[in-house]
Amino acid sequence: MKNFLIMISAIFYMAGCSAPTNNADSGMDMANMSGEPDGPHTSVEWQVWAYSTAAPEFIAGGATVYDGPGGNLLREGTNGWTCLPANPRGMSDPENGWVDAHEAMPACGDAEFFKWVTAYFAGTEPGVEMEKDGYAWMLHGDM
Numbered sequence: 001m002k003n004f005l006i007m008i009s010a011i012f013y014m015a016g017c018s019a020p021t022n023n024a025d026s027g028m029d030m031a032n033m034s035g036e037p038d039g040p041h042t043s044v045e046w047q048v049w050a051y052s053t054a055a056p057e058f059i060a061g062g063a064t065v066y067d068g069p070g071g072n073l074l075r076e077g078t079n080g081w082t083c084l085p086a087n088p089r090g091m092s093d094p095e096n097g098w099v100d101a102h103e104a105m106p107a108c109g110d111a112e113f114f115k116w117v118t119a120y121f122a123g124t125e126p127g128v129e130m131e132k133d134g135y136a137w138m139l140h141g142d143m
Contacts, residue, residue, distance in 0.1 A: 041097030048075050050101035051083040055108035055137035063108055083108035086138070102140045109136035 037045045047067055051074075052060035064077030066084040085104035091097060098104040109117070113134030119126035 036101075041099075042095075044074050046097070047085075050098065050104055051085055051106040052108070053101045054083055054106035054139050055081065056139075059137065060108060081108050081110055082114060105138070105140055105142060107136055107138045110134055 035049065037043070037049050039046055041047075041050070048065045051065050051067075052063060054060070055063065059079065059081050060083060062077050062079035063075075063081040063083045064073070065075040066072065066082065067074055068085055071084065083106055085098065086107040087098075087103060087105040092099060092103065111134075112130055112132055113136045115130050116126045116134050
């Protein structure tokens with residue numbers, strides 16, 4: 001019984017020592033840990049960051065970025081992937097931009113994926129346009 005009480009006491013002691021801290025108390029700024037740039041959400045820098053967060057960094061870092069389907073080129077890429085906002089409802093506040101990257105519902109896809117998307121929105125089947133499987137990332141998910 002004595003060993004049991006010592007063991008329980010040790011468990012509670014260790015749990016207390018490893019209790020999570022409030023990040024505000026520790027001086028950590030969680031927004032800056034995400035890499036989100038300061039400034040307006042309408043800036044090219046913020047949009048490139050936000051739309052690139054749809055894919056892992058090893059893809060997003062070299063992806064071409066547009067401000068929307070058929071939109072303006074924000075960054076020329078080097079790896080054949082493209083990232084853009086995919087929220088069909090558009091911005092809730094067009095004057096100030098997307099509230100956050102999640103609201104933009106960004107997607108990053110390879111060239112084959114966008115062949116499929118183009119055919120889908122044209123109401124056709126991709127068929128011969130696609131030479132292989134297409135891949136896309138959408139790490140924020142859907143709203």
